[in-house]
Amino acid sequence: MERxxxxxxxxxxxxxxxxxxxxxxxxxxxxxxxxxxxxxxADQSVGQSSVLAPRADPAVIAAYIEKWWAEDPTIAATSxxxxxxxxxxxxxxxxxxxxxxxxxxxxxxxGLGAERLAMNLDLGKDHFAxxxxxxxxxxxxxxxxxxxxxxxxAPHLVRAVAIQGRLQRLALERSALxxxxxRSHRGIIVVDPWSRILFADEQGDALLAQGAGLRVCNQSLAxxxxxxxxxxxxxVRACAGxxxxxxGPRHIPWISRNGAPALSIEVLPWxxxxxxLDVAGRRPAAILLFHDLRAKAAPEEDxxxxxxxSRPRNRTRAELFAAVTQDIENHCDDxxxxxxxxxxxxxxxxxxxxxxxxAENTNFTDYLLNLRxxxxxxxxxxxxxxxxxxxxxxxxxxxxxxxxxxHTFRRRFKMTPTEMRNRRTKPE
Numbered sequence: 001m002e003r004x005x006x007x008x009x010x011x012x013x014x015x016x017x018x019x020x021x022x023x024x025x026x027x028x029x030x031x032x033x034x035x036x037x038x039x040x041x042a043d044q045s046v047g048q049s050s051v052l053a054p055r056a057d058p059a060v061i062a063a064y065i066e067k068w069w070a071e072d073p074t075i076a077a078t079s080x081x082x083x084x085x086x087x088x089x090x091x092x093x094x095x096x097x098x099x100x101x102x103x104x105x106x107x108x109x110x111g112l113g114a115e116r117l118a119m120n121l122d123l124g125k126d127h128f129a130x131x132x133x134x135x136x137x138x139x140x141x142x143x144x145x146x147x148x149x150x151x152x153x154a155p156h157l158v159r160a161v162a163i164q165g166r167l168q169r170l171a172l173e174r175s176a177l178x179x180x181x182x183r184s185h186r187g188i189i190v191v192d193p194w195s196r197i198l199f200a201d202e203q204g205d206a207l208l209a210q211g212a213g214l215r216v217c218n219q220s221l222a223x224x225x226x227x228x229x230x231x232x233x234x235x236v237r238a239c240a241g242x243x244x245x246x247x248g249p250r251h252i253p254w255i256s257r258n259g260a261p262a263l264s265i266e267v268l269p270w271x272x273x274x275x276x277l278d279v280a281g282r283r284p285a286a287i288l289l290f291h292d293l294r295a296k297a298a299p300e301e302d303x304x305x306x307x308x309x310s311r312p313r314n315r316t317r318a319e320l321f322a323a324v325t326q327d328i329e330n331h332c333d334d335x336x337x338x339x340x341x342x343x344x345x346x347x348x349x350x351x352x353x354x355x356x357x358x359a360e361n362t363n364f365t366d367y368l369l370n371l372r373x374x375x376x377x378x379x380x381x382x383x384x385x386x387x388x389x390x391x392x393x394x395x396x397x398x399x400x401x402x403x404x405x406x407h408t409f410r411r412r413f414k415m416t417p418t419e420m421r422n423r424r425t426k427p428e
Contacts, residue, residue, distance in 0.1 A: 007031050008156050015160035016167065022054040028133075029055060032149045035136035036112055042069060042079070045126035045218070046194045056134075060110045068107075073100045079128045082391065083120045083402050084158050086150055088142065092118075113140030117150055121161045123391055123402050131157055162403045172284060173199055179287065186263060187290040190270070193240035195220045195233055197336070198284050206344040207290060213254075216336075221288070228254050232265060232288075239269035240285035251291075264291045320346065321356045325367070332371050335400035339364045372397045373412050376405070380421040390417045 007027055013019030021039070029037040038053035049069040051061050069075070077092035089097060097103055103114060113135035122129040133150060135142055176190050176199050187204035191197055196219045200208065207214050213224040223229040231252055252265040266289040315323070324346055331337050342364075343350045357363045376397040379385050385393070391402055394417075399405040409417050 003031065004152060007153060011153070011156050011160050012163070015164040017164075021052060025052065025054055028131075028153070031153075032117070032133055033146045034117070034133035034142075036134040038132045038134070039121075039129065040069075040132055041122075041127065041129040042075060043127040044079075057111055060112075063106065068102060071100070071102045071106075073097050073102060078118060078120070078130060079123075080389070081118075081120050082389075083123050083406075084154050086117055086119050086147060086154065088117055088147075089115050111137060113137050115140050115142055117142055117147060119150065119154055119157065121158055122165075124400075125392070125395055129161070158403055162401060165401070176287065177201060179289070182291075184291040185289070186292050189221060189288045189290070190284050191221055191236055191286055191288060192283060193237055193285040195222075195236050197221055202340040202344070202350065204290065205338060205341040209341055209344045223254065225254065228252060232267065235267040236286045236288075239267065262292070265289070266291060317356065317359065320348070321360065324353065324356065328368060329371060332368060332375065333396055333398045335395075335398050337368065337398065368398075369408060370412075372399060373409055376409065376417070377413060377420060380417055381423065386421075390421070393417070 007024075010019055010024050010027060014021045014024045025037040025039065029035065036053055036055040038051055038056065040053075041050045043049070047070065049065050051065055051069075053061055073096050074089070074092040078087065081087050081092075098114060107114065115135040117133040118130045119132075120128050120130050133142070133146070172190065176188055179188060185203065187207045188199075188201045189197055189204040189207075190199040197216060208216060215222050215224075221232075223232065235252065252267065254263050254265055268287040268289065270284040270286055324342060327342060327345065328337070339353055340350050343353045346353070354364065357367060376393055376399075379388070379393045379397070380390070388396075394402055394405040397405075406417065409420075413420060
């Protein structure tokens with residue numbers, strides 16, 4: 001028990017930045033009788049993988065990331081395993097694996113055994129992240145003792161990466177919001193190397209909501225002007241270490257399709273470094289600062305025009321609240337739905353929007369969470385959706401974190417999503 005507690009303590013220390021994930025993975029391997037332990041992330045939407053494996057040959061890891069991860073025949077089975085469930089080579093296709101080019105041309109020479117125990121820690125529509133224990137080449141097997149030891153640590157591993165993901169998100173937002181602003185400022189959006197939006201301030205949210213040539217497409221920032229978009233993407237990739245021919249900060253002039261606003265997009269490399277663990281795949285690459293080109297040449301007194309959007313007229317509090325809640329219901333499947341985005345759509349300040357919910361003895365966060373949970377419950381009880389897995393239902397209801405979905409669902413309904421699904425054949 002003392003050894004278990006020491007590993008758990010080191011696990012949470014790593015999650016909160018007080019410890020090192022490399023040291024933790026080495027201790028985890030020893031605790032479970034494995035040759036090596038690794039954290040592996042695969043993002044099929046952009047064809048990218050990342051690996052943290054302190055005991056593995058760096059050349060093997062580099063080759064895996066560059067090419068071989070996409071040819072691993074166990075990927076398909078691994079990517080659909082529920083978070084926290086331990087799988088082995090037998091459960092992900094042992095015979096297919098041993099006959100595959102991945103094994104015979106690559107893994108057999110890695111210095112590690114073919115046998116592994118794996119467990120998903122993060123799972124999305126097009127990505128997953130796993131903790132993987134590898135056997136040694138000399139003793140290519142795992143027994144029940146190793147599996148039981150990993151099972152003891154399983155809930156702590158899942159919880160630890162969820163904690164670190166939230167801490168990373170908070171740190172990202174805090175860093176973005178401390179960026180100095182001038183009077184030409186019209187918004188901040190932080191993106192990853194593939195221009196997927198990680199954060200937007202209120203003005204950035206407003207730009208996205210206006211639909212004037214700037215939008216979100218498959219979680220990525222997109223411009224209607226294709227030439228400008230290509231230039232922007234190259235600049236973002238340069239900030240991430242790609243496209244060496246486009247170094248340094250740059251301003252990209254941009255005019256929306258209707259001729260206004262006339263903005264420039266200042267692309268700055270993200271200078272703040274996350275920890276070595278990137279399970280959630282939320283590593284920022286660039287800060288996009290949107291500037292009003294006219295404001296740069298405008299008189300100083302134009303600053304007074306940067307106040308909040310004028311409030312809509314001739315609507316009672318009840319009518320406004322009904323319109324807002326209907327909007328939430330229409331968009332609650334969007335995991336990025338925010339209070340600032342709603343406020344900009346309805347022409348009111350975020351503070352007034354909060355007050356609307358307070359007047360109803362609730363708040364925006366609780367209202368949205370309850371709506372998503374009720375929608376998830378209804379989908380789980382729908383016999384026509386019996387072939388849809390729980391994770392897909394969670395994402396369809398706007399939950400971006402599966403572990404958080406399970407936690408809040410059980411707290412609300414006093415049962416797990418699977419237990420709720422099993423009730424669908426029983427009378428109400």
